[in-house]
Amino acid sequence: MVWSCISWYGVGYIVDVGKNMDKNVYLSVLQDDLVKSMTGYCEENDLIMADFEFMQDNDPKHKSKIVSERLSKQDFTTMEWPPQFSDLNPIENMWNTLKNACLNSMIVLLPLWMNYGLVRSRLGTKLPKKNVKIILKLCLNDVLTL
Known part of the structure; x- marks a missing residue:
């Protein structure tokens, strides 16, 4: 299984998770790879973390207490996304292109x-x-x- 993120500024790190992702693996990916991707976007485009709004779908691991608490402590905001709208999630198009x-x-x-x-x-x-x-x-x- 792989994880990645996208922004107006490009594709972030693509991470080989190597197993099924649970809330703890997801938290680790956010702490390491999301932050690295966003830091890269900031350095390359003269931005700050507060310029970003993070979007994720409503997968249970994304909405877990431990993940929600960690995201609330970040310098960027997290967008609320309605349930069952994954077809409108832009990263789904990226995954389709990659596949x-x-x-x-x-x-x-x-x-x-x-x-x-x-x-x-x-x-x-x-x-x-x-x-x-x-x-x-x-x-x-x-x-x-x-």
Whole structure:
């Protein structure tokens, strides 16, 4: 599972949470990664934290007491968001765009990965493993920069 934020100034850190997010993991992400993202926005655009209004949906972990208390102590405000309006949440559009980009990358990477096995089996021991790894890395870098 990943977490990120967006603002008028761009996409914040994208964090690999690595597991299901509960209120404690979410709190940690807010304390570390949201604050880092907002600090970056502030430094790059001559802003202060009070210039921001944080928006989140009504997921139970977002509304937990521990998270609400922490957010109330921040220099930015937290926007109230009505329940069951996640389709209007701007970050949902970002996640959709990201998922489509990942899907498109997989469409390109899967045949490459399958061909790598075929090419390697044809080469057998003709190339040292180090060279094969370098070739694969170069191929992947080319695909990822498309």
